[in-house]
Amino acid sequence: MKRPLRLGVLGSGKGSNFRAIVEKIVDGQLDAEVRIVISDVDNSGILKVARDFKIPGLYVCPGRFRTRLEPEIEENIVRLLQEAQVELVILAGFMRIVKQPLLSAFPRRIINIHPSLLPKFPGLEAWKQALAAGERVTGCTVHYVEAAVDAGEILGAKTVPILLGDTPESLHARIQQSEHVLVPAVIAEIAERFHRRA
Ligand code: GRF
Numbered sequence: 001m002k003r004p005l006r007l008g009v010l011g012s013g014k015g016s017n018f019r020a021i022v023e024k025i026v027d028g029q030l031d032a033e034v035r036i037v038i039s040d041v042d043n044s045g046i047l048k049v050a051r052d053f054k055i056p057g058l059y060v061c062p063g064r065f066r067t068r069l070e071p072e073i074e075e076n077i078v079r080l081l082q083e084a085q086v087e088l089v090i091l092a093g094f095m096r097i098v099k100q101p102l103l104s105a106f107p108r109r110i111i112n113i114h115p116s117l118l119p120k121f122p123g124l125e126a127w128k129q130a131l132a133a134g135e136r137v138t139g140c141t142v143h144y145v146e147a148a149v150d151a152g153e154i155l156g157a158k159t160v161p162i163l164l165g166d167t168p169e170s171l172h173a174r175i176q177q178s179e180h181v182l183v184p185a186v187i188a189e190i191a192e193r194f195h196r197r198a
Helices: 016-026 045-052 071-083 126-132 168-197
Strands: 005-011 032-039 057-059 088-091 110-114 137-144 154-161
Touching (some): 016 088, 016 168, 032 045, 088 168, 110 168
């Protein structure tokens, strides 16, 4: 019997991608269920979105590093995701590098959204990088998460035009509109594959 794909979402920011995922689920267009949302930022927008939709949301103190989590904290996150029986982990604006033990606990079960057409412009504020490079087109990419940052098999991408007079803000907003379409579509494809295997 078909059952919804169980998702766990990690995010640090406003949670617009998370909202887009949940709205598709609520509309019946995505056969998935968000079991848990975890944020490394207390009172982040993504935790507020979780509250709006009555989805369990948790703040996890990130520890003393700026760009990654301490291994014990990552272990705690693995435990929380496993207890919630998560099958696919979505990094939806999670501003830390994911390492072990998370990677080995969810092999090819973690996906990330990046605001450029990878492999172009990995790293932070990719829309600013595209603008500074004088590109005419950029976009967003969803990929599996591997040890190398913003690498990993690409699951889908969408192009976005760069318009004359674009500011970093206007360009990022246009990229995000595409992310909100791409991310649920990629999750739907993964859910389809899970169902075929079940
Ligand atoms: C997105 O632009 C995504 O590409 C990047 O972080 C941002 C998250 O935005 N990784 P939101 O919190 O989903 O609104």
